[in-house]
Structures are given as structure tokens and as C-alpha cells.
Amino acid sequence: MLIGEVARQSGVSARMLRHYDSLGLVRPTGRTEAGYREYSGEDIRRIFHIESLRSLGLSLRDVGRALDDPGFAPSELVADLIGQTRERIAAETELLTRLGRIGAAEPAGWEDVLRIVALFQALGSQSAGRRQHAALSSVGEVPVPVEALVEAVLSETDPNVAGALRWALAQSGDGGSELLAEGLGSPVAEVRRRAVQSIAEMPDGTATALLRDALTNPDVVVRRCAALALGARGGAAAVPTLIDMVVEEVNDVDAADALSALASDPALADGIATGLIDCLAHDAAASSARRRLTQALADIPGSMTSRALADLSHDEDRAVALTATYVLGLRNAR
Secondary structure (H helix, E strand, O other): OEHHHHHHHHOOOHHHHHHHHHHOOOOOOEEOOOOOEEOOHHHHHHHHHHHHHHOOOOOHHHHHHHHHOOOOOHHHHHHHHHHHHHHHHHHHHHHHHHHHHHHHOOOOOHHHHHHHHHHHHHHOOOOHHHHHHHHHHOOOOOOOOHHHHHHHHHHOOOHHHHHHHHHHHHHOOOOHHHHHHHHOOOOOHHHHHHHHHHHHOOOOHHHHHHHHHHOOOOOHHHHHHHHHHHHHOOOHHHHHHHHHHHHHOOOHHHHHHHHHHHHOOHHHHHHHHHHHHHHHHOOOOOHHHHHHHHHHHHHOOOHHHHHHHHHHOOOOOHHHHHHHHHHHHHHHHO
16 A cells, blocks of 8 residues: 555555654555555554554654563553643643633733733742732732632732732622632641631621631631631621630630620620630639639620629639739729
């Protein structure tokens, strides 16, 4: 079979067949009297084998080894090809994501596109200063899509840059909270912490609902951060977690301040006082925890709190009694 017919039947161009011949991959078995290449059935079968291996991404050099070297093991080469393919897919996926984000920003012209690309590059810079500047610059005429800001803030390790990114997200409007919520389920503790901190600074109602849900998160750090943020928003659901923080001496001053702010609502004051008093009465409560709980009662208004402090001023634990007496004196002086 002459080269033209082989090309038609195999789908391999005559030029490529000549290239295979020059490399020694497929040498035609014979020649016609006029000197034309003549391929046998075995030659054609080898051509199809070559094309099959090339479809896997093998180089022509590796194809030749695979066909001619009896000792050539495919496992290692296939593993390398799998790795290379995964790298290509990752690179293409990253490109697709970037293009999608540029499209979402609805650039009016190529200047806008270039500005967005420059911001993306700056957000991925090794320099914390560049990343921070990019975060602060992202709120402008051509803002960075919220997806890019969420991705950046969830991976950011520098506290100053993270703060700038959270600020930029808070200015970005709706949509950021839902994307950040995915970070709450991350297997990485640091990502969960960054997610809840970012949600805490989002001003929308969705963020408030997410913080309420985060009070039942398996991660205690997430629960505590959510409680502090929710308390600042007037969320009564945060009270039990805030009281636990006072007992466990974890951000206890901030937790007590949040309880005080919540107690400014008369509808919540007695409930907060009851929660603190119940913990004080718990036999297993350590002396230091009872003292912190007594201090937390200081800014909880109401007669129930005043009666509890009066009783505590005679407590068997001298530290608790002295704290209660001092707090009661401050309340009476007001």
C-alpha cells in the first residue's frame, strides 16, 4: 500500500508518515520499482499502535521505546503521564477560574482587564505589602470579584493583609458571606478560623444567620469567635457560649463585655444573670472561675443581679466575697 492510501486510511498525514520513517518508528517494508514507499499490513498495524500511544500523551521517543524495547515497563511512564496531566488540568482550571472572575467584573475595556489582572497578580504576590495594597485597592471603579477576595482571605497568613482583605470583603456587598460559609466546613482549622473571622465583619443579615449556625460548629474556636461577633450584634443565642468562655477563661474579658452589651436589653438581662448565677452555684466550679463569673455580673443590670451579689459578698470563698463586695459597692455608687 502506497503512502497516499495509508494516509487516507489511517488518518496520519503523508508528511507525518515520512517523519516516522526518518525517526525509524515505521520503515516501509518495501519500495516500488519507481522508488515509492510501500507499506505492509504489519507496517499499518504499527502505525495504529503509534497513534494509540501518542493519544496517551507519550512522546515519539517514548513510543519507540514502548514498541521496540522488551524491557520497557509502562507503569512508571504512565504514572509520570498521570502527574503531568493533573498538572495541566490544574493549570487549565486555574486559568478558567481567572477568566471567569475577569468576566464577572464586567470590564468596560482592556484597561479594566489589565487592571484586574494586575490586582490578581498582586494578591498572589510573595510580598505581604503588595498583597495588602492590592486588598485596599480592590474597592474601586473596577473591583476584584468577591470570589477572588474570599479565596485570598481564606489563605492569607499575614494578620495585616488579612485585615485589609476582610475590610475589602465587607465593602463588596452581598455574596461574600455565602462563599465564606464554605470555609467553615474546611478540614483545615486555620481556614475555619479565617472564615468565621471574615463572616464576623460582614454587615449583612446572611452573616448574622451564619454566625448563629456557627454556634453549633464542631470547632470550639469557631463557636467562640461566632459568639463574640453575634453578641456584638445583639444575638441572644450567643449567651451560653459567652458564659462558658468566662468560666473557661478564654477571651473572658471580651465575653463579659459582650454579655454586658446584650444585657442592656431588659428582655435579656435577667436571663443572662440567671445563667451566670447558675454557674456560680455549680459545685464543680473552680474558685477562679467563680471569681470571673462574679466580675461578669458587675455590668448586668437588674435587682436579681444585685441580690446575687449581696449573697456572694458573704461567700465562703474569700476571693469571691471580696470581688462581690467591691462590685456591689460600684453598683451602689452609680
